[in-house]
Amino acid sequence: SQQGEEDPQALSIQEGENATMNCSYKTSINNLQWYRQNSGRGLVHLILIRSNEREKHSGRLRVTLDTSKKSSSLLITASRAADTASYFCATTNSGNTPLVFGKGTRLSVIA
Amino acid sequence: KAGVTQTPRYLIKTRGQQVTLSCSPISGHRSVSWYQQTPGQGLQFLFEYFSETQRNKGNFPGRFSGRQFSNSRSEMNVSTLELGDSALYLCASSGAMGANSYEQYFGPGTRLTVT
Numbered sequence: 618s619q620q621g622e623e624d625p626q627a628l629s630i631q632e633g634e635n636a637t638m639n640c641s642y643k644t645s646i647n648n649l650q651w652y653r654q655n656s657g658r659g660l661v662h663l664i665l666i667r668s669n670e671r672e673k674h675s676g677r678l679r680v681t682l683d684t685s686k687k688s689s690s691l692l693i694t695a696s697r698a699a700d701t702a703s704y705f706c707a708t709t710n711s712g713n714t715p716l717v718f719g720k721g722t723r724l725s726v727i728a
Numbered sequence: 729k730a731g732v733t734q735t736p737r738y739l740i741k742t743r744g745q746q747v748t749l750s751c752s753p754i755s756g757h758r759s760v761s762w763y764q765q766t767p768g769q770g771l772q773f774l775f776e777y778f779s780e781t782q783r784n785k786g787n788f789p790g791r792f793s794g795r796q797f798s799n800s801r802s803e804m805n806v807s808t809l810e811l812g813d814s815a816l817y818l819c820a821s822s823g824a825m826g827a828n829s830y831e832q833y834f835g836p837g838t839r840l841t842v843t
Contacts, residue, residue: 650831652834657816657837657839658836658837659732659818659834659835659836659837660771660818660820660832660834661834662831662832662833665830665831705771714784715761715773715776715784715786716761716773716832717773718763718770718771718772719770720770721770721771
């Protein structure tokens with residue numbers, strides 16, 4: 618069963634705008650990760666945030682984590698057409714348990 | 729470093745047949761995980777192998793099995809294929825002992841179609 622639920626399911630924006638995707642989860646976590654998947658291909662790891670962290674940055678990506686609300690957000694600034702992809706959050710609640718993925722947000726960036 | 733490779737990339741099988749998919753992890757990675765991705769169920773964890781031992785198993789029937797070899801390469805097998813087994817099967821490797829505390833590196837996937 619899915620642990621994370623992304624919101625919205627689909628998002629369409631113009632190039633240059635910011636894109637925000639949200640993820641909610643149900644149980645306590647060790648860390649939360651965001652992945653990107655281009656149409657029908659493998660996933661690419663974007664960023665990992667640990668449960669004791671509140672915010673992380675990587676290039677144009679900003680991730681926040683609110684463990685009290687069991688939620689995370691991924692912000693992509695100054696989006697590009699190449700950012701068009703599905704974005705998944707994934708959580709794990711200990712060092713040796715499997716990652717559990719949400720169903721993803723489909724982002725379309727229109728040039 | 730070469731990435732995770734999966735073979736074959738595409739496969740068409742008939743109901744009732746069996747299939748074996750192969751995954752070669754990044755050199756030095758000892759953990760290999762398998763996922764099934766379908767439009768309806770999303771990404772679902774199948775199993776994880778670490779040093780030739782199955783360390784975690786998802787909620788799939790016994791028709792789904794896997795193994796890992798001493799060189800960390802892994803195979804998964806699906807017997808008595810059903811139409812619902814049509815999916816993208818993804819393999820991911822990780823280098824850490826607590827594999828899922830760290831990022832996973834995914835292969836391109838094997839697209840299995842069961843007719």
